[in-house]
Structures are given as structure tokens and as C-alpha cells.
Amino acid sequence: MSPYVENPGEKGETTMRRLSGLDAVFLAAEGPANYVTHGMAVMVLDPSTMPPGDRVGAVRDYVRARIHLVPPLQRRLVPAPLGLDVPRWIDDPRVDLDRHIQAVRLPTPVTAVELASFVSDLTGQKLDRRYPLWAMYVIEGFEENRLCIVAKLHHSLMDGGAGMQFMASLFALEPNVSPPPAPGPQVPERRPGDLATLASAVGSMIRRPLSGARAVEKTLGAGMRVSRQLVDHRRRGGSALVVPFSAPRLPFDAPITPRREIAFTSLALDKIKGVAHGFEVTINDVVLAVVAGAMRRFLVSLGKLPEKQLVAAVPVSVRGNQGVEQANMISVMLTGLATELEDPSHRLGAIHQAALDAKQLQSAMGSEALMEWLEVPVPALFSLAASLYARLHLSSLHPPLCNVLVSDVPGPPVPLYFAGARLDSIFPLGPIFDGVGLNITAVSCIDTLDVGLVACPDQLPDLWNLASALGPALEELDAARSSRGDAKPSSRTRSARRSRAQAAAR
Secondary structure (H helix, E strand, O other), X not given: OOOOOOOOOOOOOOOOEEOOHHHHHHHHOOOOOOOOOEEEEEEEEEHHHOOOOOHXXXXXXXXXXXXXXXXXXXXXXXXXXXXXXXXXXXXXXOOOHHHHXXXXXXXXXXXXXXXXXXXXXXXXXXXXXXXXXXXXXXXXXXXXXXXXXXXXXXXXXXXXXXXXXXXXXXOEOOOOOOOOOOOOOOOOOOOOOHHHHHHHHHHHHHHHHHHHHHHHHHHHHHHHHHHHHHXXXXXXXXXXXXXXXXXXXXXXXXXXXXXXEEEEEEEEHHHHHHHHHHHOOOHHXXXXXXXXXXXXXXXXXXXXXXXXOOEEEEEEEOOOOOOOOOOOOEEEXXXXXXXXXXXXXXXXXXXXXXXXXXXXXXXXXXXXXXXXHOOOOOHHHHHHHHHHHHHOOHHHHOOOOOXXXXXXXXXXXXXXXXXXXXXXXEXXXXXXXXXXXXXXXXXXXXXXXXXXXXXXXXXXXXXXXXXXXXXXXXXXXXXXHHHHOOXXXXXXXXXXXXXXXXXXXX
């Protein structure tokens, strides 16, 4: 089912693109503490290939010439009356780039800590829903006279996978590239009248019972598939699967405040690939193992490492071959991080097997049932429930869903340029929520894996210490790979291979 319902119309008429239930959740969940439902990226660029002159103006001109290639950047919300239905998008090419792209003056030279402090403040600022839900902040003088662009985009517009695909439209392969052909006259869509909006909302209300019936049907089908998967897993003698709300409670798995802190670091991509090749696992497995090793080291330093393994929630794209016009096409799998194991190679092996099991379980569960259920609630009631959940601190009354959100998105494998400046690094920053107070997101960028961390400083005040533990965690794995040499695959690895072969055969 497409998240958008397209009603064709002539130029200037309203097409009424309807948000999916999942897209609308990112809007409805915004509240006093959980209003960071946007994604951010800190792009570090080398401006030596830029033409001389006003760099902020050059960035605006560059975006102006390409903004039509990224349609979500020209969309505004049309809310439904009384929150009876999800909002709609309308296209409006009249984007005020002076408003959306702003210059920021920080004392130079700007250090990494000062840049992170500024971005932390940005994460607490809500995007104005009267305008397209994105912004860029241009900062000059970072470290060795580099240029930084902090991009902020509401999650209802696109997920991380779609965002990486849109990079191909906004970035160039050469510093001095001609702008794309200008589009023809673009006529803004007319905002629908109150009666039309109300009629659409009433029609959606009438269809909600049908969505509920479909959700029940898809849930029953998913339940049968999961049951068969669990029986098969037990028959093969697999280890216990990670289930929701089985994670141990950590100090930052608690109600959060509006304050945010960010940190970022870069890891050597060739080492990550070397570890993956040496242990015959995936790059995603290595990223999870690096996070696990860093969190274990960090919690040991605080004397708060639980005996039970930590649990990560990992977003999984279900986009397939569908177009990026569909804003959010993601599901989530839960996997153990084996933090109770001291040996990094044993930990990686356990994470590899746990991720295989989680993928098979997530595949059996599918995403169709969740997508249908998200179409059922009235947005106003969902927003009220989310607000009450935060205000009453209900996340402290049940076990955490997970301990950390971990996302690893493939980035550009070749040099890219933005307004003539070469992209050196791109640090992604994701949202956190009540009870899930730590987000670690990584994007590969040519020869590095750039990692952004987000937390609430009132619950996790030492985020830079956690970020600095990622490098040593990777070094541990690389040393284990080197000492492993040409040893034969372990029984755990052979078992994982058999599991993959059996899954492929089925």
C-alpha cells in the first residue's frame, strides 16, 4: 500500500497527497520532550574548490537550481480539522531559501565540541509546520577552515534510505558542474478549502473500520508465520530469540527531557570491512559489535554493566524496488548485543547469529500488519496518548523496548560535491524517545564510517566518552581478526552458514 494517495489534477489544483499512518506518527508523537522527530546531518566540506565569494549565497543558489529534483523539499502540510485524519501534503515551489538556509556565526576556529553544542541546541527547536519541514545552517571556519552544513529534515518527509537516494540529486560528481535544466513554470497547488478538507477527513473516518479489519487479517497471517518460524527455530536448537521489552534497564532508558546532546566520530571503513571479511560476517554485524563493545566499555567504567545482554533496535528498509516518493518504508528488528561476553570475537559471533535470527523473525512478521494498524487510530487520539505517555512517565513503568537505536546506512562510495565544495564527512543524527534515550546512526562516506550519537544529557551526561569508546572497540575487533589469522571458521560460523543455507532453501 502506498503511503500517498494521489488524486490527479491540473496544475494549480490540489492533488491532496495523504500521509501514511507511519509518516503521520512522526508528527503526532511530537510533544514536550519527544519533539525531536526529525533527522539531522552534519556535513563537513572542503571549500577549497568553491568559487571565491559569498559561500552562503553560493549554497542558496546551488539548492535553488536543484530543489525541484527533491520534491519533498517543496511540500507543505495541510492539517485535517480537529485532527480527525492524517494531514495532507501540497506542492508549493515558492520556497523562501533565505528562510530555510541560514548563515551561522560561531567564534572561529570552530572546534568539534563547539559545533556539537550548537547542533545540540538545534535539535531542541521544532520545525515550523507552516513552511516546508526542513532547514540548513551554514557554518564557516570549522577546524582547518572547512565548511559545515547542518541539515535538518522532518522524519515525515523521508526515511534515512530515501534521504541517501535523494543525495544523488543534490550532490554532484565534480566541483564545477552545470546546473540541471530548469523546470517549466511551477504553479503552487491551491490549499483545499475547509469543507473539502472536512469531507476528506469524514471519508477517512468511515474507512477506518475497514483498515482495522485488514489489520486483523494481516496480523493473524503474521502470527501464523511467526509461530512456524519459532517452531522451526526451536527444532534447529537455536538460542533464545530477543523479544520486545526483554532488555535490561539502563540509566538512560527512562523518561527524557527536551534537552539533547550530540557527539560524533569517524571510524576507518577499511578496518570494518577487514573485520567483516576476516570473520565472514556482514558490515552491519561489525557495526553492531563496535556499538556493543563501546557500550560495554562505557558501562563498565560507570560500574553499571548489567548481567543481561543489551538489546538494539535496528531499522530495516522495506522499500524494495518502490520509489522514494513513499516517505517512510521501514520496519524494526530487535537483536541482542552479547554485552555479557568479554571476548570481542565471541561477542561478534553471537551478534552475527542473533542478527540472522532477528532478520528471519522480522521477515516472517513482515511490515504489512503494522502499516495497517497505523492507519486505524484517529491522529488526535494518538497524539493525546503520546502526550499522556510522556507526561505521566509511563516508560518507567515497563521494561525498555530496547537499550539503543542503531542504524547503518550505506553512503556515497565516491567523492561528492555540494556547491563546489567536496564532501569530507557526513554525520547522521536520529531521534530518541521516552524509554529509548540513545540513538547511534552511521553512514559510510568513501573511506570512513561517520557516526553520530544523540542522547538526553539529563539521563546520559557523558556522551562524548561513549563516542570515544567506539574507536577502541573497533581496534579490539581488528586485533582479534589479526590474531585469528588463517584459522578455520569456528563452529558458530559454520552453524551460521548452515542457517543461511537452510533459510535460502526454504
